[in-house]
Amino acid sequence: MQETKYMNPYLAGVLLGLLLIATIYITGRGLGASGAFKSYAVTVVEKVAPTHTANTKFYDEYGKEHPGSSPLMNWLVFEVTGVLIGAFLSGLISNRLDFKLEKGPHTTNNIRIAGALIGGLLWGVGSQLGRGCTSGAALSGMAVMSTGGIITMFAIFAGAYAFAYFFRKFWI
Amino acid sequence: MGPLVPDIISNNLNFIVALVIGILFGAILEQAGFSTSKKLVGLFYGYDFTVLRVFFTAGIVAMIGVMGLNHFGLLDMNLVYINPTFLWSAIIGGLIMGLGFVVGGFCPGTSVCAAAIGKIDAMIFIVGAFFGVIVFAEGYPIFEPLYKATNLGSPRFFETLGMSQNVFAFIMVVMALSAFWIASIVENKVNKVSKSPIRFTPYYIGIASIGFLMAVSAFIFPDRKASLTQLVEDTNFVKTYNLETMSADEFAYRLMDDQDDKFQIIDFRTEKEYTKESMPKSTLFTIDNLFEKEPNQLLRLKHKINVFVADDEMTERKMAIIASELGYKRIKILEGGLKAFNDQILNFNPIENPKNIDEVYQNRFRDKAKEIIPILIKNNKSAGPVKKELKRVVGGC
Numbered sequence: 001m002q003e004t005k006y007m008n009p010y011l012a013g014v015l016l017g018l019l020l021i022a023t024i025y026i027t028g029r030g031l032g033a034s035g036a037f038k039s040y041a042v043t044v045v046e047k048v049a050p051t052h053t054a055n056t057k058f059y060d061e062y063g064k065e066h067p068g069s070s071p072l073m074n075w076l077v078f079e080v081t082g083v084l085i086g087a088f089l090s091g092l093i094s095n096r097l098d099f100k101l102e103k104g105p106h107t108t109n110n111i112r113i114a115g116a117l118i119g120g121l122l123w124g125v126g127s128q129l130g131r132g133c134t135s136g137a138a139l140s141g142m143a144v145m146s147t148g149g150i151i152t153m154f155a156i157f158a159g160a161y162a163f164a165y166f167f168r169k170f171w172i
Numbered sequence: 173m174g175p176l177v178p179d180i181i182s183n184n185l186n187f188i189v190a191l192v193i194g195i196l197f198g199a200i201l202e203q204a205g206f207s208t209s210k211k212l213v214g215l216f217y218g219y220d221f222t223v224l225r226v227f228f229t230a231g232i233v234a235m236i237g238v239m240g241l242n243h244f245g246l247l248d249m250n251l252v253y254i255n256p257t258f259l260w261s262a263i264i265g266g267l268i269m270g271l272g273f274v275v276g277g278f279c280p281g282t283s284v285c286a287a288a289i290g291k292i293d294a295m296i297f298i299v300g301a302f303f304g305v306i307v308f309a310e311g312y313p314i315f316e317p318l319y320k321a322t323n324l325g326s327p328r329f330f331e332t333l334g335m336s337q338n339v340f341a342f343i344m345v346v347m348a349l350s351a352f353w354i355a356s357i358v359e360n361k362v363n364k365v366s367k368s369p370i371r372f373t374p375y376y377i378g379i380a381s382i383g384f385l386m387a388v389s390a391f392i393f394p395d396r397k398a399s400l401t402q403l404v405e406d407t408n409f410v411k412t413y414n415l416e417t418m419s420a421d422e423f424a425y426r427l428m429d430d431q432d433d434k435f436q437i438i439d440f441r442t443e444k445e446y447t448k449e450s451m452p453k454s455t456l457f458t459i460d461n462l463f464e465k466e467p468n469q470l471l472r473l474k475h476k477i478n479v480f481v482a483d484d485e486m487t488e489r490k491m492a493i494i495a496s497e498l499g500y501k502r503i504k505i506l507e508g509g510l511k512a513f514n515d516q517i518l519n520f521n522p523i524e525n526p527k528n529i530d531e532v533y534q535n536r537f538r539d540k541a542k543e544i545i546p547i548l549i550k551n552n553k554s555a556g557p558v559k560k561e562l563k564r565v566v567g568g569c
Contacts, residue, residue: 006203006222009204009205010379012226014229016204016230016234017229017230017237019193021234024174024247025246026174026176027175027193028175028251029175030253032281033284034301041305041306056309058310078194080281082190085191085194085198086195087202087284088198088288090198091288099290104210115275117276117297119276119277120272120299120304121307122272122276123269123279123297123301124306125305128309129265129318130261131255134282135280136255138231142231143231146327147324147328148255148258148326151259153266154266155265156266156269156273159273160271163270164213170275170277171213171274
């Protein structure tokens with residue numbers, strides 16, 4: 001079966017915008033993603049090395065900021081679980097479910113794997129430092145006109161454009 | 173008034189809400205094509221600007237929508253999470269994420285989307301991001317000075333720039349529209365096709381007209397606070413507005429009756445006067461408090477009668493009119509204001525030779541009140557201004 005075409009980007013943008021308005025109206029906070037990664041990372045480290053987390057400042061501060069039972073009882077963890085389900089259903093409807101390593105035309109699988117791993121690593125560090133990623137800081141920050149969010153947004157795009165030239169072989 | 177969490181939607185139900193919002197979020201991202209790294213990085217090599225279009229359209233729509241909700245008094249921005257601004261970590265963190273974008277081909281949200289439909293590179297990316305967080309956690313002592321440098325609080329960008337919210341929103345819209353236009357031109361060049369960058373399809377016309385109507389509505393309808401403040405400027409209107417009043421005697425009686433828990437005083441004097449001396453059962457309020465979500469809980473209490481007091485009756489009337497127009501019930505004002513109360517009760521001079529039994533009773537009651545109320549006032553430890561617990565939602569990533 002043929003893959004369905006993607007949605008018109010402006011229509012998708014309006015829908016996403018309306019969803020974000022609803023999210024802020026209902027919950028008083030925006031959308032996010034990297035926070036869920038953090039919750040999972042904290043949980044795993046806590047399970048593997050409990051004494052270590054007790055003695056490390058980062059986990060200590062995390063615990064203070066997020067009082068409560070488990071780091072997984074977190075709004076973003078539920079939201080990202082939803083993202084997983086929603087994207088899967090959408091892929092199912094549009095015939096896009098397929099195990100595939102996607103890469104640029106002039107690159108090897110190994111380079112793509114290394115790139116994805118290192119790229120992910122950079123996002124992990126960057127989103128912690130910048131207090132949010134494209135969803136939590138940039139998009140939600142723009143919706144509430146937060147200075148920090150908008151600065152982060154420009155920095156992400158500026159960084160990507162600045163470094164794009166050096167990694168062009170990855171993609172084109 | 174929003175946000176609905178935690179008063180209308182409990183914190184546990186909020187998790188279900190999160191799941192539903194997430195499903196919609198994931199579905200929209202996937203339908204827009206955010207589940208493939210080739211489409212995502214296209215933005216940085218000029219062959220596909222989908223991300224830019226979706227992202228900025230969403231940002232602008234949400235920004236204007238939030239402004240609108242706030243404008244019409246439906247959303248209390250004091251309770252909404254505003255991402256804090258730490259200047260240097262925002263910039264450096266952003267640049268690192270930008271580098272990660274062109275190296276890895278995803279951002280966290282989109283990687284989850286892509287992994288959901290089976291993209292192996294996205295799953296590897298998620299593993300990388302996971303270790304990235306751990307690297308940050310373990311290296312926290314190194315990152316911490318940068319992480320916490322130049323804390324500017326939670327300003328909003330138009331405040332930082334010193335312009336009005338509307339002007340800022342307008343600039344952002346113009347910027348986004350120009351970006352869409354330029355993106356289309358670049359896209360055509362890179363892909364060597366020629367499509368007109370501006371096309372009048374029903375989609376675009378529909379979307380643009382909704383945006384236009386929303387923007388215009390904000391100009392036509394002034395915001396609630398401004399219009400109500402304007403309304404009570406009209407002295408005649410204020411004087412003739414039908415409000416329930418409470419006489420100084422009843423006020424004094426209820427003040428002294430410690431069994432009476434239905435009675436609460438909403439005090440509109442200045443904070444200075446209020447801290448100096450205040451009556452029991454009273455709370456200090458300002459005109460701004462009437463429009464905020466937290467303080468209003470007090471006025472909503474079902475069994476209470478809210479008596480608005482101020483030095484003069486005119487101020488009381490104005491505040492009571494605003495409160496009534498905002499839909500609050502059981503609002504009364506003290507007849508003649510505190511000035512009259514002071515004259516009639518606190519500085520009461522008994523009527524010489526009372527002519528009838530009523531005057532005798534009045535003398536007796538007011539004499540008693542004159543003694544007791546100052547003691548009550550003296551013993552009343554001022555509760556201070558109405559507690560504005562700014563329980564902002566903990567948000568962000």
